[in-house]
Amino acid sequence: MSYLKFDKNLLINLEQSLPKEMLRTNQAGAYHCTTLVGCNTRKQHGLLVIPIPEMGNKPHVLLSSLDETVIQHGAPFNLGIHRYQGGVYSPNGHKYIREFDCEGVPRMTYRVGGVILTKEKIFISHENRILIRYTLVEAHSATTLRFRPFLAFRESNALCVANDAINRAIEPVENGVATCLYDGFPKLYMQLSHKATWVDEPNWYNGIEYVKDLERGVPYCEDLWVPGYFEVPIRKGESVIFSAGVSEIKPRNLKKMYETEIMSRTPRTSFFNCLKNSAKQFYLKEGDNMYVLSGYPWGIVLARNTFMALPGLTLAIDHRDDFEAIMATAVKALTHFMDTGSLSERIHGIDLPDIPLWALWTAQQYAKTVGYERARELYTEFVTTAVDYILSDGHPNLKVNPDNGLVWTNGTETPVSWMNANRDGRPVIPRSGYLVEFNALWYNALVFAAKLAEGNEALAARAAAWTAAAEKMKQPFVDMFLNDSGYLYDYVDGNYSSPEVRPNMAVAIGLDYSPLDRRQRKTVLDVVTRELLTPKGLRTLSPKSYGYRPFYLGSPEERELALHQGPARPWLMGFYAEAYLKVFGMSGVSYIDRMLIGFEDEMTEGCIGSLSQLYDGNPPFRGRGAVSHATNVAEVLRTVRLIKRFSNN
Numbered sequence: 001m002s003y004l005k006f007d008k009n010l011l012i013n014l015e016q017s018l019p020k021e022m023l024r025t026n027q028a029g030a031y032h033c034t035t036l037v038g039c040n041t042r043k044q045h046g047l048l049v050i051p052i053p054e055m056g057n058k059p060h061v062l063l064s065s066l067d068e069t070v071i072q073h074g075a076p077f078n079l080g081i082h083r084y085q086g087g088v089y090s091p092n093g094h095k096y097i098r099e100f101d102c103e104g105v106p107r108m109t110y111r112v113g114g115v116i117l118t119k120e121k122i123f124i125s126h127e128n129r130i131l132i133r134y135t136l137v138e139a140h141s142a143t144t145l146r147f148r149p150f151l152a153f154r155e156s157n158a159l160c161v162a163n164d165a166i167n168r169a170i171e172p173v174e175n176g177v178a179t180c181l182y183d184g185f186p187k188l189y190m191q192l193s194h195k196a197t198w199v200d201e202p203n204w205y206n207g208i209e210y211v212k213d214l215e216r217g218v219p220y221c222e223d224l225w226v227p228g229y230f231e232v233p234i235r236k237g238e239s240v241i242f243s244a245g246v247s248e249i250k251p252r253n254l255k256k257m258y259e260t261e262i263m264s265r266t267p268r269t270s271f272f273n274c275l276k277n278s279a280k281q282f283y284l285k286e287g288d289n290m291y292v293l294s295g296y297p298w299g300i301v302l303a304r305n306t307f308m309a310l311p312g313l314t315l316a317i318d319h320r321d322d323f324e325a326i327m328a329t330a331v332k333a334l335t336h337f338m339d340t341g342s343l344s345e346r347i348h349g350i351d352l353p354d355i356p357l358w359a360l361w362t363a364q365q366y367a368k369t370v371g372y373e374r375a376r377e378l379y380t381e382f383v384t385t386a387v388d389y390i391l392s393d394g395h396p397n398l399k400v401n402p403d404n405g406l407v408w409t410n411g412t413e414t415p416v417s418w419m420n421a422n423r424d425g426r427p428v429i430p431r432s433g434y435l436v437e438f439n440a441l442w443y444n445a446l447v448f449a450a451k452l453a454e455g456n457e458a459l460a461a462r463a464a465a466w467t468a469a470a471e472k473m474k475q476p477f478v479d480m481f482l483n484d485s486g487y488l489y490d491y492v493d494g495n496y497s498s499p500e501v502r503p504n505m506a507v508a509i510g511l512d513y514s515p516l517d518r519r520q521r522k523t524v525l526d527v528v529t530r531e532l533l534t535p536k537g538l539r540t541l542s543p544k545s546y547g548y549r550p551f552y553l554g555s556p557e558e559r560e561l562a563l564h565q566g567p568a569r570p571w572l573m574g575f576y577a578e579a580y581l582k583v584f585g586m587s588g589v590s591y592i593d594r595m596l597i598g599f600e601d602e603m604t605e606g607c608i609g610s611l612s613q614l615y616d617g618n619p620p621f622r623g624r625g626a627v628s629h630a631t632n633v634a635e636v637l638r639t640v641r642l643i644k645r646f647s648n649n
Helices: 211-216 250-261 269-280 305-315 320-340 353-368 372-391 436-452 457-479 504-510 517-530 558-560 573-595 598-605 630-648
Strands: 005-007 020-023 031-035 048-050 058-072 075-078 082-084 088-091 097-101 105-110 116-121 128-139 141-153 171-173 178-179 190-193 197-208 222-235 239-245 282-286 290-294 491-493 537-539
Touching: 005 171, 020 598, 031 116, 031 128, 048 128, 048 239, 058 105, 058 116, 058 128, 058 222, 058 282, 075 517, 097 282, 128 222, 128 372, 141 239, 171 222, 171 517, 178 222, 190 222, 190 250, 222 630, 239 250, 269 305, 269 630, 290 305, 290 320, 305 320, 305 630, 320 372, 353 372, 353 436, 372 436, 372 457, 436 457, 436 504, 504 517, 517 573, 537 573, 573 598, 573 630
Parallel strands: none
Antiparallel strands: 005 097, 020 031, 031 048, 048 058, 058 075, 058 141, 082 088, 082 197, 097 105, 105 116, 116 128, 128 239, 141 222, 171 178, 178 190, 190 239, 197 222, 282 290
16 A cells, blocks of 8 residues: 555545645756646646746746546547636546555556546656656557647746747657747757657637635736647557657657656655655755755745755755765855855855854754764864854854853844744844844854864864853853743843743754753743644744734735744754753653654645645644745654664664
8 A cells, every 4th residue: 555645535526635736856946846636726836847047047837737638439538627717627637537646656547438547757857857657557449648738938936928929839859849938948848759749729728727826815817828739649558758848858768767767766655755755855956066945836045944954854864975065065155155245146045143053053963963073074164164253253143242152133124033024124023132042053053163173182272262152151041041931032132031932942952052951941841842832843932922823824914924923833843852852861752753643644735745834833733835845844854863863772
């Protein structure tokens, strides 16, 4: 039995099947994303969505969808499905679906009368090409397949409107055609492994609706261009492969390319394997550089998300080389900023005040996993530079108070932390001054840096200074943040200490080195468990707090106001788990293991085999935002790895 298999009863019920999405990527920025039944419900959905460097590396939808039609005895049976204005679904191809299995490659099984047809989709690694293999499993008479491509040629967050400016030209290529609707776009090559007939039948298909965008209160209706269709005969037991890419290919190579690609896949046969596959989908390789995409379908390369997610996306699945490659790219950009103040064109947010702090934490995770000896070889220079950069007040918005050793930042004008929701450019949550996780990360970084410098005589004096700096801030941290109720203030700005119970304190108690002792960690942990813990991670705000908004719903403005006012974040489970195990040791392993059940349940919800950006803070804890989010997948993977390490000790 497959770990990820869905039967006819679920699939033909659109209320159940449309919320379930599937994502595949090529680890070079391109992706394919749609619902299980193939009906696009977001403008970002598409069969072939690729970044175009000449257009700012933003993802662009070239091939929106491909409608398949089975023809027998002159009778057509269209397997496609679209939603048109007024909520009308046409055609109703989902009614022919009998099974969907995505353990290996996504495989749909259709039954049309006496015909059984399977459809499998696979993305070619590091190439902007998707292959779809159709196999005629059963047929009692001559069968023909018709393929009708729906073209968009637009940025993924835009919408297409019928116009006369498109280039209608169709260029014949071997076993297919090529077309390019607008100047500046690459050509789209659509080819088949078998000789096919192309029939010109150009039309705009108007009024296609995206129901998810409708629900989100954003533009949701567009027109798509269909230049014609392919027809190809197929015999029982035979397979036909359809290729869509930005370069021409020899059709005779399609079968070998498909089979080679399958061999490299890790079957999604378990919770861990699902997350492992999802983790690798965030990798982005561009030439000699390697990055982490923050999420799909609208993620970009973000500095904070890169450093937060990197250990879980790589080390937790034994991809050490990928860690080193991504870290090298990110450290280069961060070092350049620290040296010159210049921003990175590719990694956004490199200038935010907590980036060096998260980068130091990331280096620490490498040292813990791979070993301090190797970490000293690779990261001593960076760690030394970053720590001294902060100590010398090199960052324009991260300063060390000379009296207490704590770090402060100005977050009144623009958001400076991961709680970065904004309204008209102003932070929804004006976290400013002394932020609890900033200072916890800073203390942890100082102690880690001193440990990394052990045995290095050249760094002995600086290591001593780092240790002294950590000791200097230890008691002031406790005095400033730990309150009489046993939890940590979220931030302290002047005479104001934010009393709201937020999950940033979980970072403070989950780090390896904390200013808090074990008893103090436990009191904080108790509050976090009681007020913030859900089956999908930690709430961003306690339900007891004024302004608690558990549901990420409504207009864009309403969603932005709710973003960090209650919805739960899975990535915080990594720090919660570490804190719990530091307090309770081995006795806490079974508890954390049980907490992971809530995430395993998500493997068949939302984006199949992955985790959404956030979840409602109240039952039933539905996933919202980006359908697949790097930091969430990463930290849940790191938690799984943490449990294994504890269990094996």
